[in-house]
Amino acid sequence: MRDSLQNKEIILAGGTGGLGAATASLLAEERPRLFLSYLSNRERAEKLIPIATILQADLRSGRDRKRLLDAAPHLHALVVFTGSPARLPDPVEAMQLSYETNYVGPILLAREAAGRMRDASTPGSIVLISTMQAAALFPGSTAYAGPKAALLHAARILAKECRGPSNIRVNVICPGVNQAGMAEASIAAGKYDRYIEEGQIPRFGRAIDVARAVRFFLQPDNYVTGQVLTVDGGLTL
Numbered sequence: 001m002r003d004s005l006q007n008k009e010i011i012l013a014g015g016t017g018g019l020g021a022a023t024a025s026l027l028a029e030e031r032p033r034l035f036l037s038y039l040s041n042r043e044r045a046e047k048l049i050p051i052a053t054i055l056q057a058d059l060r061s062g063r064d065r066k067r068l069l070d071a072a073p074h075l076h077a078l079v080v081f082t083g084s085p086a087r088l089p090d091p092v093e094a095m096q097l098s099y100e101t102n103y104v105g106p107i108l109l110a111r112e113a114a115g116r117m118r119d120a121s122t123p124g125s126i127v128l129i130s131t132m133q134a135a136a137l138f139p140g141s142t143a144y145a146g147p148k149a150a151l152l153h154a155a156r157i158l159a160k161e162c163r164g165p166s167n168i169r170v171n172v173i174c175p176g177v178n179q180a181g182m183a184e185a186s187i188a189a190g191k192y193d194r195y196i197e198e199g200q201i202p203r204f205g206r207a208i209d210v211a212r213a214v215r216f217f218l219q220p221d222n223y224v225t226g227q228v229l230t231v232d233g234g235l236t237l
Contacts (some may be wrong), residue, residue: 004220005030006037012036013059013109015052016045016084018180019129022207023079023214024052035071039082047202059105064218065112077218078113079108079127085182086143094143103147107154110170113200127217128155129210132176134235136227152228155182159226169225171217176232178205 006026006103012020015036024034034052037059038045045054055071057064060080082105110126117124126189130152132138133145152172159170177183177192187204195201197206213231217224230236 005032005076005218007031007033007037007046008076008220009033009074010077010218011068011072011079011113012052013057013068013078013106014039014081015039015079016048016054017081018184018214019175019178019210020079020081021048022180023081023099023211024048024170026208026211027218029053030157032076033072033187035068036070037082054236059109060100065105068109069113074115075113075122075124076220077125077127078110079129079214079218080109081129081169082106083129083148083182084093085129091143095146096131098147102144103150103154107151107158110155110158114158114168114170116163117168118166122150123220124169125218125222126158126168126170127214128152128170128172130172130174130228132149132157132174132232135174135230140169141184144180158228169217170228171173171224172228173210173213174228174230175210176205176230176235177201178207178210180207195216195235199234205231205233 010032016038028051036052037057037175057068072134085103086094088094130148133141134152155170155172162168209231213229
């Protein structure tokens with residue numbers, strides 16, 4: 001697989017956080033043209049300038065989505081890391097925020113990217129990041145997991161629409177309890193220690209675990225589409 005992504009244009013939406021940064025670093029070894037977007041943490045994003053073009057974008061904005069896609073006119077792959085834990089005291093506001101950031105923005109960007117790939121007759125890959133909470137039932141996760149489950153289902157619909165001669169593959173990764181990203185603070189607080197103490201998982205996930213799964217789906221001659229890969233150490237079993 002070495003060098004097979006060289007010079008290919010790849011967008012990592014929300015790619016400056018823990019999971020995205022690890023993925024960017026892994027992919028950069030093969031010298032693609034990386035485009036990373038961030039929502040508000042510019043200081044963190046600027047640390048990745050040596051390996052990628054950095055753009056600010058809110059995926060809820062059609063204008064921002066267009067600007068992000070315009071930056072990569074020969075797009076080969078899109079990976080969408082953006083999301084929000086939607087931890088708000090008002091359940092209505094939490095659900096609305098989660099719906100917009102965890103479902104609407106990501107799936108619209110994915111569909112718009114697929115349309116551009118199709119118009120350009122460019123085979124490519126789209127990877128959406130969901131969560132283990134979309135693949136299994138966890139009490140108290142309605143606001144977050146509901147839209148993430150919708151994202152998973154909509155991604156598979158898009159995969160079916162894009163299969164065949166267009167050769168645009170759409171897949172989903174569902175991370176488990178990972179030391180990078182939204183679960184990082186909860187791990188530090190000991191919230192998930194019982195999973196290891198009870199022997200459900202051998203360790204907490206690492207960002208590189210997700211990055212390797214992304215790299216698998218981005219392989220140009222990959223034969224996998226419409227699938228969900230849960231990277232959780234077996235927790236949801």
